[in-house]
Amino acid sequence: EGVTVQELAEALDVSANDIIKRLFLLGTPLTMTQSMSNDLVELVADDLGRQIKIITPEEENTFTFYDDPADLVPRPPVVTVMGHVDHGKTSLLDAIRHTGVTRTEAGGITQHIGASQVSINDRVITFVDTPGHEAFTAMRARGAKVTDVVVLVVAADDGVMPQTIEAINHSKAAEVPIVVAVNKCDKPEANPDRVRQELVEYGVIPEEWGGQNMFVNVSAKQGQGIDDLLETILLQSDVLELKANPDTFASGYILEGKLDRGRGPVATLLVSRGTLHVGDAIVAGQCWGRVRAMLNPRGEQVEVAKPSDPVEILGLSAVPGAGDEFRVFEDDRDARDLADERALKARIEEQNKVKHVTLETLFDEMSQNELRDLNLVVKADVQGSIEALADALGKMDQSEVRINIIHSAVGAISETDVTLAAASNAIIVGFGVRPQGKARDLAEKEKVQIKTYSIIYKAIEDIDAARIGMLKPTE
Numbered sequence: 007e008g009v010t011v012q013e014l015a016e017a018l019d020v021s022a023n024d025i026i027k028r029l030f031l032l033g034t035p036l037t038m039t040q041s042m043s044n045d046l047v048e049l050v051a052d053d054l055g056r057q058i059k060i061i062t063p064e065e066e067n068t069f070t071f072y073d074d075p076a077d078l079v080p081r082p083p084v085v086t087v088m089g090h091v092d093h094g095k096t097s098l099l100d101a102i103r104h105t106g107v108t109r110t111e112a113g114g115i116t117q118h119i120g121a122s123q124v125s126i127n128d129r130v131i132t133f134v135d136t137p138g139h140e141a142f143t144a145m146r147a148r149g150a151k152v153t154d155v156v157v158l159v160v161a162a163d164d165g166v167m168p169q170t171i172e173a174i175n176h177s178k179a180a181e182v183p184i185v186v187a188v189n190k191c192d193k194p195e196a197n198p199d200r201v202r203q204e205l206v207e208y209g210v211i212p213e214e215w216g217g218q219n220m221f222v223n224v225s226a227k228q229g230q231g232i233d234d235l236l237e238t239i240l241l242q243s244d245v246l247e248l249k250a251n252p253d254t255f256a257s258g259y260i261l262e263g264k265l266d267r268g269r270g271p272v273a274t275l276l277v278s279r280g281t282l283h284v285g286d287a288i289v290a291g292q293c294w295g296r297v298r299a300m301l302n303p304r305g306e307q308v309e310v311a312k313p314s315d316p317v318e319i320l321g322l323s324a325v326p327g328a329g330d331e332f333r334v335f336e337d338d339r340d341a342r343d344l345a346d347e348r349a350l351k352a353r354i355e356e357q358n359k360v361k362h363v364t365l366e367t368l369f370d371e372m373s374q375n376e377l378r379d380l381n382l383v384v385k386a387d388v389q390g391s392i393e394a395l396a397d398a399l400g401k402m403d404q405s406e407v408r409i410n411i412i413h414s415a416v417g418a419i420s421e422t423d424v425t426l427a428a429a430s431n432a433i434i435v436g437f438g439v440r441p442q443g444k445a446r447d448l449a450e451k452e453k454v455q456i457k458t459y460s461i462i463y464k465a466i467e468d469i470d471a472a473r474i475g476m477l478k479p480t481e
């Protein structure tokens with residue numbers, strides 16, 4: 007189902023009556039709670055001089071808003087520092103923070119909230135700490151856009167290393183421009199030109215050589231070139247013309263979440279659009295709440311957060327995950343409803359995802375997940391069958407798949423057997439026995455495979471074939 011008239015009105019910050027009027031004029035009279043087709047939504051938005059894009063309607067009616075250009079104002083760039091281990095990412099961020107602190111004379115200890123802001127030439131730059139390239143890409147995979155510019159740190163005494171290349175590839179996949187900070191230039195063995203030459207091979211080419219990338223020589227240790235780097239970041243972001251509408255309900259992404267003993271769930275978020283206020287009703291992933299308090303990266307209490315501002319907030323019902331989207335609602339009941347709906351959807355997805363191994367798919371799973379164990383629950387009408395099977399399995403080549411009988415007993419296949427198999431991602435093998443009615447139902451629900459045989463030789467043949475991915479599905 008599409009969005010209702012009321013929802014669209016809220017999303018666009020206009021009165022529902024205005025939308026109803028326009029719908030009437032378009033020859034489609036609708037009431038507040040009736041839902042609209044996507045075409046109609048676009049038509050009305052267009053009529054209001056707004057462009058909106060609807061992303062996969064089955065996904066919680068998520069909208070990406072394209073604001074009226076007149077409402078857009080410049081926002082600070084959001085920067086992530088990447089690079090090979092020990093090339094000086096931490097040192098560089100420290101040096102940058104130090105610059106910001108002395109300049110604003112805020113002094114004191116900076117609170118660690120997973121992000122920081124510095125100002126230079128009366129402009130602000132936001133730095134986001136990502137623990138690694140995987141985290142950067144994991145966020146992106148979830149749709150979170152939290153980096154405008156990547157600063158690639160390369161040590162001038164070490165040159166391009168494996169994680170340098172990885173960082174380049176992750177940045178390119180995200181279509182984020184790279185500013186190169188050639189670090190450790192204070193070292194006598196530093197060779198910044200060699201770094202430039204090496205990077206050419208990976209498509210990172212200095213502007214002075216006709217490429218697209220800005221390079222800055224720095225020494226994080228001695229604090230040299232830091233201002234130059236910050237100014238270069240601003241130059242790079244000017245090209246991007248970063249803008250956002252600050253005068254609307256806030257939305258953005260969670261950078262990190264944690265449970266604090268005294269304060270409860272704490273989340274650091276980055277505002278992408280709108281202005282976040284203390285007291286706002288908010289949904290973050292599957293969590294909801296009211297913003298009880300906000301801290302800026304200097305650990306100071308603030309009342310508002312604008313586009314590109316990172317803040318730590320208190321007041322959520324639970325701990326959201328990195329990369330979760332957040333947005334503000336006018337009414338906290340709506341926030342709660344959306345959070346509940348998302349939680350329900352996630353549970354359903356989770357249930358559908360739980361699929362246990364089968365003999366026929368054992369090999370496929372192996373290539374995907376490096377599954378190395380085939381767990382079996384064996385039930386038989388006589389003990390001799392169990393021993394014969396165990397014997398034969400013991401003689402099989404287990405260099406690629408280790409075959410484990412995690413449980414065996416004489417008797418019918420029971421619900422307990424299924425539960426055990428489900429928990430251990432095991433297959434149930436039966437000889438001369440059948441599952442009890444309830445066990446069959448449970449196996450179906452838990453998606454546990456039950457294979458029953460009357461001849462032992464046939465079971466051994468199947469398992470041997472499954473081991474090398476040669477078993478064809480029969481049923």
Ligand code: GDP
Nearest residue numbers: 090091092093094095096097189190225226227
């Ligand atoms: P990270 O692993 O990329 O975060 O690297 P670190 O910031 O932890 O730095 C690794 C090592 O390089 C540390 O021993 C730093 O003191 C040193 N280092 C970082 N920047 C510089 C620099 O500009 N010059 C010199 N000589 N050493 C540096």
